[in-house]
Amino acid sequence: MLNVALPKGRLGEKVYEMFEKAGFACPSIREAGRKLIFENPECGVRYFWVKPSDVAIYVERGAADVGVAGKDILLEYEPDVYELLDLDIGKCRMAVAAMRDFRDDPRRTLRVATKFTNITKNYYASRGRDIDIIHLNGSIEIAPILGLSDVIADIVETGSTLKENNLEVIETIVPISARLIANKAGFKFKSAQIEALTAAMGRNGGEK
Amino acid sequence: MQISSAVLKKDEKAIFGLRELYQKYGYSQFKMSKFEPYDLYVRNKDFLISENVITFTDAGGRLMALKPDVTLSIIKNTPDAPEFVQKVYYNENVYRTGADGTYKEIMQLGLECIGQVDAYCISEVLMLAAESLAFISEDFVLDISHMGIVSPLLDEAGASPAARTEILKCIGEKNAHGVAAACAAEGLDSTKLCALVTTYGAAADVLPKLDVIRTEGNAAAMDELSLVLKTLEKCGFGDRIRIDFSVICDMNYYNGFVFRGFIQGLAAGILSGGQYDTLMARMGKKAGAIGFALYLDMLEQLSPETPDYDVDTVLLYDEGADMRALTETIGLLTANGKRVMAQRSVPEKIRYRQLLKLQERGVEILENNA
Numbered sequence: 001m002l003n004v005a006l007p008k009g010r011l012g013e014k015v016y017e018m019f020e021k022a023g024f025a026c027p028s029i030r031e032a033g034r035k036l037i038f039e040n041p042e043c044g045v046r047y048f049w050v051k052p053s054d055v056a057i058y059v060e061r062g063a064a065d066v067g068v069a070g071k072d073i074l075l076e077y078e079p080d081v082y083e084l085l086d087l088d089i090g091k092c093r094m095a096v097a098a099m100r101d102f103r104d105d106p107r108r109t110l111r112v113a114t115k116f117t118n119i120t121k122n123y124y125a126s127r128g129r130d131i132d133i134i135h136l137n138g139s140i141e142i143a144p145i146l147g148l149s150d151v152i153a154d155i156v157e158t159g160s161t162l163k164e165n166n167l168e169v170i171e172t173i174v175p176i177s178a179r180l181i182a183n184k185a186g187f188k189f190k191s192a193q194i195e196a197l198t199a200a201m202g203r204n205g206g207e208k
Numbered sequence: 209m210q211i212s213s214a215v216l217k218k219d220e221k222a223i224f225g226l227r228e229l230y231q232k233y234g235y236s237q238f239k240m241s242k243f244e245p246y247d248l249y250v251r252n253k254d255f256l257i258s259e260n261v262i263t264f265t266d267a268g269g270r271l272m273a274l275k276p277d278v279t280l281s282i283i284k285n286t287p288d289a290p291e292f293v294q295k296v297y298y299n300e301n302v303y304r305t306g307a308d309g310t311y312k313e314i315m316q317l318g319l320e321c322i323g324q325v326d327a328y329c330i331s332e333v334l335m336l337a338a339e340s341l342a343f344i345s346e347d348f349v350l351d352i353s354h355m356g357i358v359s360p361l362l363d364e365a366g367a368s369p370a371a372r373t374e375i376l377k378c379i380g381e382k383n384a385h386g387v388a389a390a391c392a393a394e395g396l397d398s399t400k401l402c403a404l405v406t407t408y409g410a411a412a413d414v415l416p417k418l419d420v421i422r423t424e425g426n427a428a429a430m431d432e433l434s435l436v437l438k439t440l441e442k443c444g445f446g447d448r449i450r451i452d453f454s455v456i457c458d459m460n461y462y463n464g465f466v467f468r469g470f471i472q473g474l475a476a477g478i479l480s481g482g483q484y485d486t487l488m489a490r491m492g493k494k495a496g497a498i499g500f501a502l503y504l505d506m507l508e509q510l511s512p513e514t515p516d517y518d519v520d521t522v523l524l525y526d527e528g529a530d531m532r533a534l535t536e537t538i539g540l541l542t543a544n545g546k547r548v549m550a551q552r553s554v555p556e557k558i559r560y561r562q563l564l565k566l567q568e569r570g571v572e573i574l575e576n577n578a
Contacts, residue, residue, distance in 0.1 A: 007475040062474070062476075063475075080476065081382055084382060086385045185471075
C-alpha cells in the first residue's frame with residue numbers, strides 16, 4: 001500500500017487529479033465529508049489530507065511514502081527526502097517586497113519580516129548582507145507599513161495583495177512550484193510503485 | 209547464569225550478535241573515554257552529523273566535549289601503520305544535540321578498517337555491513353556509491369564551487385530536474401550528471417549500464433566498484449545490494465566507496481559508512497580507512513515486541529506471612545521459568561497470567577488469565 005500525503009486545499013485537489021490520471025484513483029476522496037484518510041486497495045493506494053506545510057514532515061518521518069509539497073516548504077525546512085519531480089503546478093515565487101518609495105541603504109542592517117526565516121537567512125547570507133529577521137506567522141504585508149520592517153520576504157503569486165498594500169517586488173529569491181517528494185527508506189522498499197507513479201506523472205505533466 | 213534472548217531488547221540482541229560477527233572476522237573491540245578535548249571536533253566540524261557539541265571545562269581548565277562521534281577518536285588514538293590493516297569495532301554511546309535543541313544519548317555500533325585498505329578490505333566491510341543489516345532484518349537494502357565516480361563528473365562538467373554544492377545536493381535528492389536547472393544556469397552539459405540520478409538499482413542490473421556515465425576520470429573508480437560488487441555477488445545478498453549514487457557524503461572527508469543501509473519499517477537509514485582517506489590525511493595519517501556505524505537507537509521505532517503479560521505470576525502475601533515459605537514458593541516458581549512478582553496487594557496496570565495468594569495452608573490460585 002502506497003501512502004500519499006496530499007496538501008489540503010485547492011492545490012491538493014489539482015494534485016489528486018494528477019495522481020488519478022497516473023492510475024492511482026481513489027473515488028471515495030471526492031465524497032463530501034470530514035474524513036481525512038481515503039483508501040483504494042485495488043490500486044494499492046491510501047491518501048490523506050494534511051496541512052500543506054506538514055506534508056514534508058509526514059514524508060520525512062515515513063508516515064507517508066510520497067507527498068506533494070511546495071518548493072518553499074522544502075527550502076525552508078530542508079527535510080531529508082527525495083525530490084522526484086517538479087509538478088509544474090502551484091507556481092509562484094519567493095520574493096522580497098518593499099513599500100513603493102523604499103530606498104535601500106546598504107550601510108544599515110536590513111530589517112526583514114518573513115514567515116520563511118531559513119530561506120531569507122540563506123539568501124542574504126549568499127549576498128553578504130547583514131539582516132535582522134523578524135519572524136511573523138501571517139499578514140506579513142503590514143510590517144513595512146507600520147515600520148516594523150524595511151522589507152518583507154514572502155510568496156508572491158499575482159502580486160495583487162502587495163499592490164493593494166502599496167508594496168512592490170524588488171527582488172526575486174527563488175521560483176516556487178509543487179514537487180513530488182518521497183521518503184528515502186520507503187523508496188527502497190516500494191521502488192517499483194513509486195517509479196511507476198513518477199513516470200506516469202512526468203508523462204502527464206504537459207496535460208495540466 | 210544463562211541469559212534468555214527473550215529478555216533482550218532488539219538493540220541488545222543486535223549488540224551481542226554483531227559483536228560476535230565482527231570478532232569472527234578478526235575485529236577487536238576498541239574502548240574509549242566518553243570525553244575528548246573539544247579541539248578534535250572543532251578542526252573537523254563538518255564531519256560531525258550534529259554541529260552542536262556538548263562541552264565542559266575539566267579540572268585542569270581544558271575545554272572538553274562529550275564525544276559526538278567515534279571515528280575521530282579511533283583515528284586519533286590508532287597508530288599510523290599504513291603497511292597493514294587494523295580492524296576494530298566499537299559499541300559506544302555518543303552525545304548529540306537534536307533538531308529541537310535537546311541533548312541526546314545515542315547507542316552506536318560500528319567498525320573501522322584502518323591501514324592498507326585494498327579491494328578485499330572494502331568487500332569485507334561492505335559484506336559485514338550487509339550481514340549486520342541482515343542480522344536485524346531480512347528485509348534490508350544496502351545502497352552503495354563511489355565518490356570517485358561522482359566527483360570527476362563534476363570536475364569534467366566544469367561546475368563552479370556554488371553549482372557543485374547545488375548539483376551534489378540535487379543528486380542526493382534524486383532531483384534530476386534540479387541537476388538540469390543548476391547545469392543550465394552555468395551553461396553546462398547535464399547529460400551525464402542527470403544519468404547519475406536515474407541510474408540506480410540492483411547491482412547486477414546496473415553494472416552493465418554504467419557505461420553511460422563512464423569517463424576517463426572515473427574509469428578506475430568504476431572498475432573498482434565493479435570488482436567489489438562482483439565479489440559481493442558471491443555472498444548471496446541478491447538484489448538487496450544496490451548501486452545508488454544519491455548516497456552522497458562530504459568530499460572533504462570521504463573519497464571512495466560510500467554506503468547507506470535501510471531496513472523495512474524504519475523511516476531513515478540505520479547504517480552509514482564510507483571510505484575516508486581524505487579525513488585520515490587531514491588528521492596527518494598516511495593510512496587509508498573505511499568503516500560504518502549502525503544507529504541502534506532507531507530500532508525502537510520498529511514495531512515494539514510488547515509481551516502479552518508483564519509477569520507470569522503475582523504472588524500475594526499478608527503482613528505476618530511466613531517469610532521462609534514465601535521465599536521457597538518464589539524460588540520454586542522461578543526455578544520453573546516463571547517471572548514472579550511478590551506483592552502485598554494487587555498492583556495497578558500490571559498484566560499477569562496468574563494471581564496466587566500465599567496462605568497458611570499453602571498457595572491458593574485466585575485468578576488464571578492464560
